[in-house]
Amino acid sequence: MEEAGYGSYWKQKIEPKLLKSMADYAISPGFLDDIHLEINALSGPEPPDNEYPKTYVLDIGNAFNLLDKTFCTTYLLLDREMAKKFRIDFILVYIHENLHRLRISPKTMQRLEELKRSNEFYRRNEAMAEKFGEGLNEAFVVAAESYISRRLGLKTTSDVHTEFTTYCNGTLVLAPVLYAHLPEKDSDETFDAFINRLFDETIQSAGQIQAQHDLAVKAIQAD
Numbered sequence: 001m002e003e004a005g006y007g008s009y010w011k012q013k014i015e016p017k018l019l020k021s022m023a024d025y026a027i028s029p030g031f032l033d034d035i036h037l038e039i040n041a042l043s044g045p046e047p048p049d050n051e052y053p054k055t056y057v058l059d060i061g062n063a064f065n066l067l068d069k070t071f072c073t074t075y076l077l078l079d080r081e082m083a084k085k086f087r088i089d090f091i092l093v094y095i096h097e098n099l100h101r102l103r104i105s106p107k108t109m110q111r112l113e114e115l116k117r118s119n120e121f122y123r124r125n126e127a128m129a130e131k132f133g134e135g136l137n138e139a140f141v142v143a144a145e146s147y148i149s150r151r152l153g154l155k156t157t158s159d160v161h162t163e164f165t166t167y168c169n170g171t172l173v174l175a176p177v178l179y180a181h182l183p184e185k186d187s188d189e190t191f192d193a194f195i196n197r198l199f200d201e202t203i204q205s206a207g208q209i210q211a212q213h214d215l216a217v218k219a220i221q222a223d
Contacts, residue, residue: 021075021079038148039099044185044188091154092154102192103191121213128169128171135171140178142163144191146175146179164217164220180216
């Protein structure tokens with residue numbers, strides 16, 4: 001890419017647009033601090049991974065028409081009018097991607113795989129989520145993002161309910177369950193430890209998952 005002159009193309013064409021978009025977005029540093037305080041609170045005694053999510057910045061005018069999450073890689077996401085039109089908020093994306101820095105242990109991932117084998121309701125929904133390129137621990141991140149966004153006033157309870165019923169067509173069935181119980185997380189508990197405690201205390205048997213999901217969605221809807 002260097003031999004093809006991409007470095008100079010970046011400096012001359014893309015970086016100026018990106019920097020202008022960043023300046024125009026004008027978010028308060030104090031608000032960013034609030035976001036990271038919330039993320040750290042969920043992380044507990046285990047700090048978030050310092051390896052930030054990889055971010056690629058593309059200069060593609062039709063990025064919002066592309067498949068998957070390619071639109072998240074364009075500075076157009078920082079255009080508030082564009083974001084409003086496509087109903088996606090950079091700050092929510094920022095929170096979501098940073099929450100991927102919270103460690104999920106192999107033990108937890110194994111428990112999710114066991115659910116796929118043992119529970120038809122979970123297995124059916126995971127199969128559909130996988131068609132979106134999602135599933136497994138993505139439910140934890142979606143739940144945590146909605147929880148933090150609600151606490152910071154970025155989402156209403158109605159927004160949270162809509163998120164759980166429309167994100168991947170509502171197939172991340174553990175997301176509302178986790179969200180409903182996140183207020184019970186202890187301050188000295190890691191995010192991963194809390195998830196495992198939730199498995200032990202609430203999702204005690206595979207047969208309860210659909211009931212727990214339906215109960216959590218109704219509780220959110222009635223809040």
